[in-house]
Amino acid sequence: MSGLPKFLLRRLAYLIPQLFGILLLSFCLIKTIPGNPAVLMLGPMAQPDSIAALTKRLGLDQPLPVQFLIYLKDLAHGDLGTSWQTTRPVLSDLIDRFPATIELVTFGLLVAILIGVPLGILSAMRQKSVTARIAELYGLVTGALPDFWIGLLLIFVFYTILGWAPAPLGRIDIAVIAPPTVTGFLTIDSLLDGNLDAFFSAISHLVLPVLTLGLINAGPIMKMTHSTMERMLQSDFSRFEVMSGLPRRLVMRHALHNALPPILTIISVLYGFLLGGAVLVEIVFSWGGAGQYAVQGVLNADIYPVLGFVLFAAVFSLFVYLLVDIAYFLLDPRIGR
Amino acid sequence: MDAQEGPQRTPPDRNPWHQTLWSIVQARPRFAIGYIIVALVMIGAIFAPVLAPYNPVSANPQSALLSPSAAHWFGTDAVGMDVFSRCLYAPRIDLTIAVSGTLISAVIGSLIGAWVGFHGRSKGVRQGIGFVIMRAADVLQAFPVFVLAIALVASLGQSIQTVVIAIAFVNIPIYLRLMRSQVISIREMKFVEAAEVAGVSHSKIILRHVIPNAMAPTLAQLSINIGWSVIMTAGLSFIGAGVRAPTPEWGSMIAAGFQNIVTGQWSPSVFPGVVLAITVFGFSLVGASVETFADPAKVRRLVADIAARKRRASAPRAALGRGQ
Numbered sequence: 001m002s003g004l005p006k007f008l009l010r011r012l013a014y015l016i017p018q019l020f021g022i023l024l025l026s027f028c029l030i031k032t033i034p035g036n037p038a039v040l041m042l043g044p045m046a047q048p049d050s051i052a053a054l055t056k057r058l059g060l061d062q063p064l065p066v067q068f069l070i071y072l073k074d075l076a077h078g079d080l081g082t083s084w085q086t087t088r089p090v091l092s093d094l095i096d097r098f099p100a101t102i103e104l105v106t107f108g109l110l111v112a113i114l115i116g117v118p119l120g121i122l123s124a125m126r127q128k129s130v131t132a133r134i135a136e137l138y139g140l141v142t143g144a145l146p147d148f149w150i151g152l153l154l155i156f157v158f159y160t161i162l163g164w165a166p167a168p169l170g171r172i173d174i175a176v177i178a179p180p181t182v183t184g185f186l187t188i189d190s191l192l193d194g195n196l197d198a199f200f201s202a203i204s205h206l207v208l209p210v211l212t213l214g215l216i217n218a219g220p221i222m223k224m225t226h227s228t229m230e231r232m233l234q235s236d237f238s239r240f241e242v243m244s245g246l247p248r249r250l251v252m253r254h255a256l257h258n259a260l261p262p263i264l265t266i267i268s269v270l271y272g273f274l275l276g277g278a279v280l281v282e283i284v285f286s287w288g289g290a291g292q293y294a295v296q297g298v299l300n301a302d303i304y305p306v307l308g309f310v311l312f313a314a315v316f317s318l319f320v321y322l323l324v325d326i327a328y329f330l331l332d333p334r335i336g337r
Numbered sequence: 338m339d340a341q342e343g344p345q346r347t348p349p350d351r352n353p354w355h356q357t358l359w360s361i362v363q364a365r366p367r368f369a370i371g372y373i374i375v376a377l378v379m380i381g382a383i384f385a386p387v388l389a390p391y392n393p394v395s396a397n398p399q400s401a402l403l404s405p406s407a408a409h410w411f412g413t414d415a416v417g418m419d420v421f422s423r424c425l426y427a428p429r430i431d432l433t434i435a436v437s438g439t440l441i442s443a444v445i446g447s448l449i450g451a452w453v454g455f456h457g458r459s460k461g462v463r464q465g466i467g468f469v470i471m472r473a474a475d476v477l478q479a480f481p482v483f484v485l486a487i488a489l490v491a492s493l494g495q496s497i498q499t500v501v502i503a504i505a506f507v508n509i510p511i512y513l514r515l516m517r518s519q520v521i522s523i524r525e526m527k528f529v530e531a532a533e534v535a536g537v538s539h540s541k542i543i544l545r546h547v548i549p550n551a552m553a554p555t556l557a558q559l560s561i562n563i564g565w566s567v568i569m570t571a572g573l574s575f576i577g578a579g580v581r582a583p584t585p586e587w588g589s590m591i592a593a594g595f596q597n598i599v600t601g602q603w604s605p606s607v608f609p610g611v612v613l614a615i616t617v618f619g620f621s622l623v624g625a626s627v628e629t630f631a632d633p634a635k636v637r638r639l640v641a642d643i644a645a646r647k648r649r650a651s652a653p654r655a656a657l658g659r660g661q
Contacts (some may be wrong), residue, residue: 317480
């Protein structure tokens with residue numbers, strides 16, 4: 001593994017300009033908001049001299065590059081602005097809510113992988129079988145369905161009609177005492193606390209939104225698994241293995257190992273995408289996560305929560321891509337040496 | 338559209354052009370389904386004033402939350418507006434936003450992508466600009482698509498134009514990459530060199546000779562992307578950041594029916610979702626057909642399928658002939 005530190009260093013050199021670009025774009029987004037932010041922050045009743053004072057304090061009278069430097073300095077101090085709705089710093093609001101989103105997205109993606117990868121492998125193994133046809137149709141249909149609508153359907157069937165699922169109002173029953181926050185993941189926190197009531201309540205609230213995300217996002221994972229597995233099984237090394245009389249299980253395993261990088265890529269792209277895509281599902285289930293917080297900001301002209309979330313999400317995606325690059329490096333010995 | 342639909346209704350005649358189309362429809366029935374769906378939605382939207390049984394925005398509190406019936410095919414919503422009429426009108430907004438947003442991003446993205454791909458090998462400033470553009474595309478794609486669209490709508494102000502701009506903006510990197518990767522290989526071809534030797538200007542070469550030969554993947558992407566954009570428009574409207582009620586729009590209709598679904602009145606939310614899903618499905622099938630026709634390998638497989646079909650159809654007769 002002597003190549004790994006060098007590889008990481010090269011990736012980091014790539015990451016920093018990208019991070020800079022993300023910050024620049026989010027700064028531009030702030031600047032496109034019409035009106036003086038000082039006026040917006042102080043409200044319509046503000047006195048002209050206090051507006052002038054705040055304008056000066058925020059550095060809004062400075063040229064744009066200087067304002068960008070001020071913005072960077074504030075970010076370095078963890079200042080993402082203040083939300084006028086919660087009257088709290090956006091950073092602490094986001095830190096409270098981000099784990100809820102990550103928990104939802106992570107479980108949703110796990111379900112998607114559990115459906116998508118086996119279905120893709122099965123349909124690649126048996127071309128033109130019933131499974132392959134069902135898988136193909138599944139891929140086409142999930143691409144056309146809006147996830148928030150599927151969430152509504154699930155609520156209608158499993159809450160309204162059958163009464164199996166809890167009401168779509170948050171992450172845990174109001175009657176159940178939530179565990180003390182350690183990781184922010186309710187499932188893990190309640191287990192750490194030994195609070196089984198909270199654990200089962202959290203799980204039952206997770207089922208429908210996680211199913212919504214899982215069912216929809218299994219589509220692209222399935223398609224990618226199918227196409228790469230098909231390519232691998234038709235390639236020379238697989239045919240050679242078959243001719244040599246290797247057991248089918250072994251041939252499949254080697255093919256899957258070689259098909260993993262593209263599958264990992266689509267999963268990582270989905271992870272970043274879901275962080276934003278889950279916003280709709282969060283709203284349907286009143287999840288109270290970071291996405292819902294951002295949307296509240298949009299609807300109430302509260303821009304800093306939105307930008308804070310965008311920034312968080314973009315940085316999170318970059319981080320996931322970095323992890324995937326490291327996984328590539330470990331999976332494929334040809335990379336970076 | 339008529340040309341694609343015609344042959345399914347009339348039996349195949351001797352005309353080879355029609356026959357080809359008919360055998361394609363037989364080998365790939367789902368392509369035909371896609372074109373039919375898209376055509377029906379468009380016809381429904383264009384002739385909505387004639388076809389819709391009710392005014393899509395007139396509320397009638399006396400007939401609120403009715404179940405589907407002969408008078409109201411899809412039922413009525415919480416304020417008594419006819420869901421079927423609203424579903425018919427909705428593509429006027431949804432498709433306009435999706436198509437214009439996608440077209441804008443395709444034109445801008447393809448032009449930039451072609452330029453970057455064309456100058457990829459040339460030294461100096463142009464290569465530098467190309468490098469910066471590609472890194473900018475990386476940055477843009479690091480942002481989660483939907484959140485970026487929300488942020489754009491939030492900072493530009495909420496309106497239909499903003500939704501179009503947001504959709505165009507987030508899709509540009511897709512077309513940029515598609516076109517660039519095509520142009521990089523086309524740039525090395527002899528006809529481009531010939532044009533250069535003949536003294537044709539670079540911008541003219543790109544527009545006249547390179548882009549037309551690199552367009553196929555972009556065209557296939559276009560139809561699929563319109564489907565995505567419809568979902569995104571509906572999503573933005575669903576959270577209240579896109580088109581606002583009472584304008585008939587699928588996403589805001591689903592949102593309006595959300596409160597009722599918990600109490601059991603499913604029709605105001607479910608029907609707009611079904612119509613939306615079928616529309617997007619149709620566009621992705623059309624996209625799949627364009628992808629097939631644009632890819633020589635896939636066309637070869639299609640031709641092989643048609644040939645196999647014909648052989649199977651004539652096989653019993655041939656076997657009979659041999660037997661006699």
